[in-house]
Amino acid sequence: MSTPKAMQQSFALRFSSGAFLAIWCLLAAFPIFWITVMSFKSPVDAFADSPLDVIFGPVTRASGDGLSVVDIVLGLVVLFFAIRWAFTRLPALVRQYCPPGLIVLGWLVGALVYAIAFVLVFFGLLPLILGLLNGLLGPLGTPVLGLTTDHYVAVWAENEFYRNFLNSMLVTAGVVTISLTVGTLAGYGLARSGSDLAFWLLIFALVFRALPHSVLVAGYLPVFINSSEILRPIFGEGAPTLYGQPWAVIAVLVSINQPFTIWMLRSFFQNIPAELDEAARVDGCSHFQAFRRVIMPVMWPGVITTGLFSFLLGYNDFLVTSLLLDAQNQTMVPAIAGYFNRETTTTDQVEAVAAAVSITAPLFLLVMIFQRQIVSGLTAGAVKG
Amino acid sequence: MAEIQLRNVNKRWGSFVGVDNFDLTIADQEFLVLLGPSGCGKTTTMRMIAGLEDATDGDIIIDGRVVNDLDPKDRDVAMVFQSYGLYPNMNVYENIRFPLKVRKVPEAEHDERVRRASAMVELDDFLHRKPAELSGGQRQRVALARAIVREPNVFLMDEPLSNLDAKLRVSTRAQIKNLSHELKVTTVYVTHDQIEAMTLADRVVVMKQGKVQQVGTPTDIYDHPANTFVASFIGSPAMNLMDGTLQGGTFSGDNVSISGLSAPDGPVTLGFRAEDATLAEGASGQITAPIYTIELLGDATMLTVRAGGQLVSVKAHKEYRAEIGDMVSFSVPVGICHLFHKDSGMRLETGADQHAEIA
Numbered sequence: 191m192s193t194p195k196a197m198q199q200s201f202a203l204r205f206s207s208g209a210f211l212a213i214w215c216l217l218a219a220f221p222i223f224w225i226t227v228m229s230f231k232s233p234v235d236a237f238a239d240s241p242l243d244v245i246f247g248p249v250t251r252a253s254g255d256g257l258s259v260v261d262i263v264l265g266l267v268v269l270f271f272a273i274r275w276a277f278t279r280l281p282a283l284v285r286q287y288c289p290p291g292l293i294v295l296g297w298l299v300g301a302l303v304y305a306i307a308f309v310l311v312f313f314g315l316l317p318l319i320l321g322l323l324n325g326l327l328g329p330l331g332t333p334v335l336g337l338t339t340d341h342y343v344a345v346w347a348e349n350e351f352y353r354n355f356l357n358s359m360l361v362t363a364g365v366v367t368i369s370l371t372v373g374t375l376a377g378y379g380l381a382r383s384g385s386d387l388a389f390w391l392l393i394f395a396l397v398f399r400a401l402p403h404s405v406l407v408a409g410y411l412p413v414f415i416n417s418s419e420i421l422r423p424i425f426g427e428g429a430p431t432l433y434g435q436p437w438a439v440i441a442v443l444v445s446i447n448q449p450f451t452i453w454m455l456r457s458f459f460q461n462i463p464a465e466l467d468e469a470a471r472v473d474g475c476s477h478f479q480a481f482r483r484v485i486m487p488v489m490w491p492g493v494i495t496t497g498l499f500s501f502l503l504g505y506n507d508f509l510v511t512s513l514l515l516d517a518q519n520q521t522m523v524p525a526i527a528g529y530f531n532r533e534t535t536t537t538d539q540v541e542a543v544a545a546a547v548s549i550t551a552p553l554f555l556l557v558m559i560f561q562r563q564i565v566s567g568l569t570a571g572a573v574k575g
Numbered sequence: 576m577a578e579i580q581l582r583n584v585n586k587r588w589g590s591f592v593g594v595d596n597f598d599l600t601i602a603d604q605e606f607l608v609l610l611g612p613s614g615c616g617k618t619t620t621m622r623m624i625a626g627l628e629d630a631t632d633g634d635i636i637i638d639g640r641v642v643n644d645l646d647p648k649d650r651d652v653a654m655v656f657q658s659y660g661l662y663p664n665m666n667v668y669e670n671i672r673f674p675l676k677v678r679k680v681p682e683a684e685h686d687e688r689v690r691r692a693s694a695m696v697e698l699d700d701f702l703h704r705k706p707a708e709l710s711g712g713q714r715q716r717v718a719l720a721r722a723i724v725r726e727p728n729v730f731l732m733d734e735p736l737s738n739l740d741a742k743l744r745v746s747t748r749a750q751i752k753n754l755s756h757e758l759k760v761t762t763v764y765v766t767h768d769q770i771e772a773m774t775l776a777d778r779v780v781v782m783k784q785g786k787v788q789q790v791g792t793p794t795d796i797y798d799h800p801a802n803t804f805v806a807s808f809i810g811s812p813a814m815n816l817m818d819g820t821l822q823g824g825t826f827s828g829d830n831v832s833i834s835g836l837s838a839p840d841g842p843v844t845l846g847f848r849a850e851d852a853t854l855a856e857g858a859s860g861q862i863t864a865p866i867y868t869i870e871l872l873g874d875a876t877m878l879t880v881r882a883g884g885q886l887v888s889v890k891a892h893k894e895y896r897a898e899i900g901d902m903v904s905f906s907v908p909v910g911i912c913h914l915f916h917k918d919s920g921m922r923l924e925t926g927a928d929q930h931a932e933i934a
Contacts (some may be wrong), residue, residue, distance in 0.1 A: 469660030473674040
């Protein structure tokens with residue numbers, strides 16, 4: 191495949207754009223790489239002066255936690271096949287054994303079984319085999335790379351980080367569900383409406399989107415704290431105190447996020463030709479049926495992309511969740527900030543780093559699962575037909 | 576089986592008039608073509624019949640029932656859209672089946688009806704494909720099949736051929752003509768292409784700026800255009816129209832003088848069709864002028880001169896050769912001439928028309 195003459199770039203241009211890209215990748219990827227490395231080391235190594243010590247972790251190794259060459263090679267092989275089969279064998283199996291009507295359920299079950307099998311093999315079977323092998327192989331079996339999972343165990347088991355994880359899931363699930371439900375209905379209505387009112391509503395929404403989040407938090411906080419008094423005339427003695435409740439946070443986050451989802455979904459709906467609605471309505475649909483049976487199936491890339499952004503907002507939010515939630519309902523991000531704020535030993539800090547690495551995992555997973563829809567949603571050419 | 580009546584239908588957006596007092600009865604099983612340049616209100620008229628647009632005034636009556644306040648789904652019409660309006664997430668089979676599904680036609684009939692409709696438009700081999708995997712002509716046929724599968728009372732077609740290339744347009748046009756002959760369903764067809772109108776229609780409605788200019792059979796409209804707009808819109812090339820004055824039965828303008836016309840004296844526009852005039856020997860014709868341009872069309876040679884303040888074209892035989900600037904003379908007998916009022920553009924009935932019919 192040769193580039194047309196007009197599109198050929200000079201060597202200098204290619205070199206500089208390549209160099210720029212490389213530097214940019216390095217800048218973007220380095221922090222993630224570094225905290226991942228740190229999170230697996232004992233505190234002495236993690237905060238060592240020499241970067242090589244941080245990477246290879248001599249102290250961690252000395253305390254008996256390390257990987258030999260065999261460990262690394264075998265581990266990588268298992269990982270490689272695990273990922274590969276996730277994209278080849280798993281879909282084939284799901285398609286083969288799942289009744290066509292229940293494909294979503296089939297995927298969920300398939301993914302769950304696959305994940306459990308992976309955990310059993312990778313953390314159960316593999317260490318046993320490797321323990322035997324390392325003993326037999328002599329020099330190849332001695333640890334070269336320090337690695338300990340102590341901090342992860344500490345974070346998730348001892349610090350009960352899973353509670354924060356569940357809270358985060360609750361809050362983000364709420365935010366995504368409500369944002370998308372309201373957003374698709376409103377976005378569709380606004381996209382198909384030609385009235386001036388629709389225009390002003392959108393401008394109004396934009397103004398709300400522009401407000402700093404702290405304005406909303408400051409406005410809600412006193413009301414939430416006193417909510418049982420305020421609501422008593424309506425609900426009687428059982429009136430809830432909203433402060434500290436995940437539902438209250440969901441409400442605030444939705445109000446922050448909603449203008450954005452409406453705008454984004456509206457532009458997706460506008461990309462769908464109005465002829466499609468009209469064809470459906472002439473074919474025998476009511477307005478709502480046309481929306482549900484014809485427009486929504488075409489909208490999935492847009493819904494998923496918008497859903498991802500809503501997810502990120504709820505998942506990564508610090509300000510709202512840290513101010514409006516009490517300790518036992520705390521989500522992950524403020525919890526990690528809490529680790530750093532404690533009477534910090536270096537161990538606490540490495541645990542905070544391990545927690546920070548942990549919370550990126552669901553994001554990777556999401557993007558991996560929905561990558562095709564996200565790409566077509568972002569390029570938004572999928573609806574031409 | 577349905578007759579459509581449009582009773583003084585108007586469509587206005589604020590002060591803008593989209594359709595002005597449209598009044599017409601479309602007979603059962605008739606193939607009616609709405610023809611006009613873009614923005615003339617033809618599509619709006621059709622959308623009002625479909626129920627996708629509300630009429631500002633007037634009644635729309637389908638099969639004896641006033642449908643103004645009915646949803647599109649309750650009017651029992653089927654529509655083919657300009658850019659097809661296929662559902663991109665469904666394959667061809669599901670696209671065609673969709674109207675049956677939403678209208679709760681018994682499941683058992685679906686397969687047979689879908690297959691019959693797809694056979695009519697020769698799509699049998701493509702039923703499992705998605706619309707994105709089809710060519711423009713195939714997509715158009717899917718849209719047609721989706722319209723016929725339900726056997727509706729009325730077909731509406733909104734410029735269904737305008738997105739196809741020239742060759743495909745001809746073959747799909749033939750298919751539509753054949754289908755409408757077979758199905759015998761009242762059809763309203765919108766187009767800006769006068770050839771489609773001439774070939775398909777039982778009756779043509781020519782529209783301009785929301786107003787109906789003329790209603791008639793294709794021959795009617797071709798042979799007796801009601802005004803200069805219709806005359807210049809129908810036919811390829813369009814009718815030659817020359818400005819001049821009529822005095823004592825003689826039309827005279829730059830390079831042109833035609834006598835023997837019977838109409839009141841005054842400024843008029845005279846029109847004739849390029850294929851009706853012939854070359855004259857020497858300077859014996861009614862129009863004599865230097866050639867402005869000469870075009871070889873293959874089956875004929877088109878000669879254009881300036882006469883009566885306009886460019887006038889005449890078809891000569893295909894071997895005719897000349898240079899630009901050569902003098903040429905056309906014979907324009909009175910029988911082929913149409914006279915129009917100079918200002919209003921309305922047709923002036925003349926004795927010449929009767930001559931033409933006798934000849």
